[in-house]
Amino acid sequence: MIGLFDSGSGGLTVLAALRKRAPNADIVYFGDIQNAPYGEREAKELVRLTESGMKRLSEAGASEVVSACNSVSLSVLMGSAGHERIIEMTRPVARALRAHAGGTFLLIATPATVRSGIYRDAIGVSVRFEELPIPELAPAIEFGAEKGEMRGIIKKSFLEHGKKNYDGIILGCTHYPFAREEIEKEARDMFGATLVIDPAEAVAEEATRRFSIEGKGTMRFLISKDSEVFRTRVRELFPEARYTIEVL
Numbered sequence: 001m002i003g004l005f006d007s008g009s010g011g012l013t014v015l016a017a018l019r020k021r022a023p024n025a026d027i028v029y030f031g032d033i034q035n036a037p038y039g040e041r042e043a044k045e046l047v048r049l050t051e052s053g054m055k056r057l058s059e060a061g062a063s064e065v066v067s068a069c070n071s072v073s074l075s076v077l078m079g080s081a082g083h084e085r086i087i088e089m090t091r092p093v094a095r096a097l098r099a100h101a102g103g104t105f106l107l108i109a110t111p112a113t114v115r116s117g118i119y120r121d122a123i124g125v126s127v128r129f130e131e132l133p134i135p136e137l138a139p140a141i142e143f144g145a146e147k148g149e150m151r152g153i154i155k156k157s158f159l160e161h162g163k164k165n166y167d168g169i170i171l172g173c174t175h176y177p178f179a180r181e182e183i184e185k186e187a188r189d190m191f192g193a194t195l196v197i198d199p200a201e202a203v204a205e206e207a208t209r210r211f212s213i214e215g216k217g218t219m220r221f222l223i224s225k226d227s228e229v230f231r232t233r234v235r236e237l238f239p240e241a242r243y244t245i246e247v248l
Ligand code: DGL
Pocket: 006, 007, 008, 010, 011, 036, 037, 038, 039, 040, 068, 069, 070, 071, 072, 110, 113, 138, 139, 172, 173, 174, 175
């Protein structure tokens, strides 16, 4: 069974990409809403949260894991997950970016992800990129902000970053696809960026290749705190699916 891990509902965007490719995979998902957002936490805390999240997934029967949270990618690569069969967000997208060699990108992510330097390390020199942390965006998305509020947060960060030209934007936080339209529009207006790279696609592609995807298509969601926003997103993303949501 494949486990997915995130601070909350962001990992659902990765799960949606995975289900498109592997509808029969059996899934257990852990969203640590009680401790969300992760993006402004210290590296040490993220190690602890990664360890306990992965433990929950193992106890629930996950033998392979997609860590669908960029903010814990460094912890995962340092070995805190305790899993051998694990895919995190940054390596697959770094490989996918080779198709855009020579391009210029703006990576937007949580402060924890930018601070960890994990994308600089993964991407190397294949594309040129700059990083912009947007502290308020993941919590706004997690706790159900209106589109207008999200647009305001994005616009303000882009304006503070200043007018530059990029070929594209990399969504370095799995929550951001929920604000994709707003990001896309502001990125075009401000930076002339026309490409939006969602790492979920490369991660899902790798999971489909490496993990066991032949099951019954069951989905079990475990959340550390109840959330109507989370429940609504699951309902909207997987209208045809049968699943359970358990509050731990
Ligand atoms: N979705 C996560 C990420 O990709 C965490 C966001 C947060 O909890 O701040 O970084």
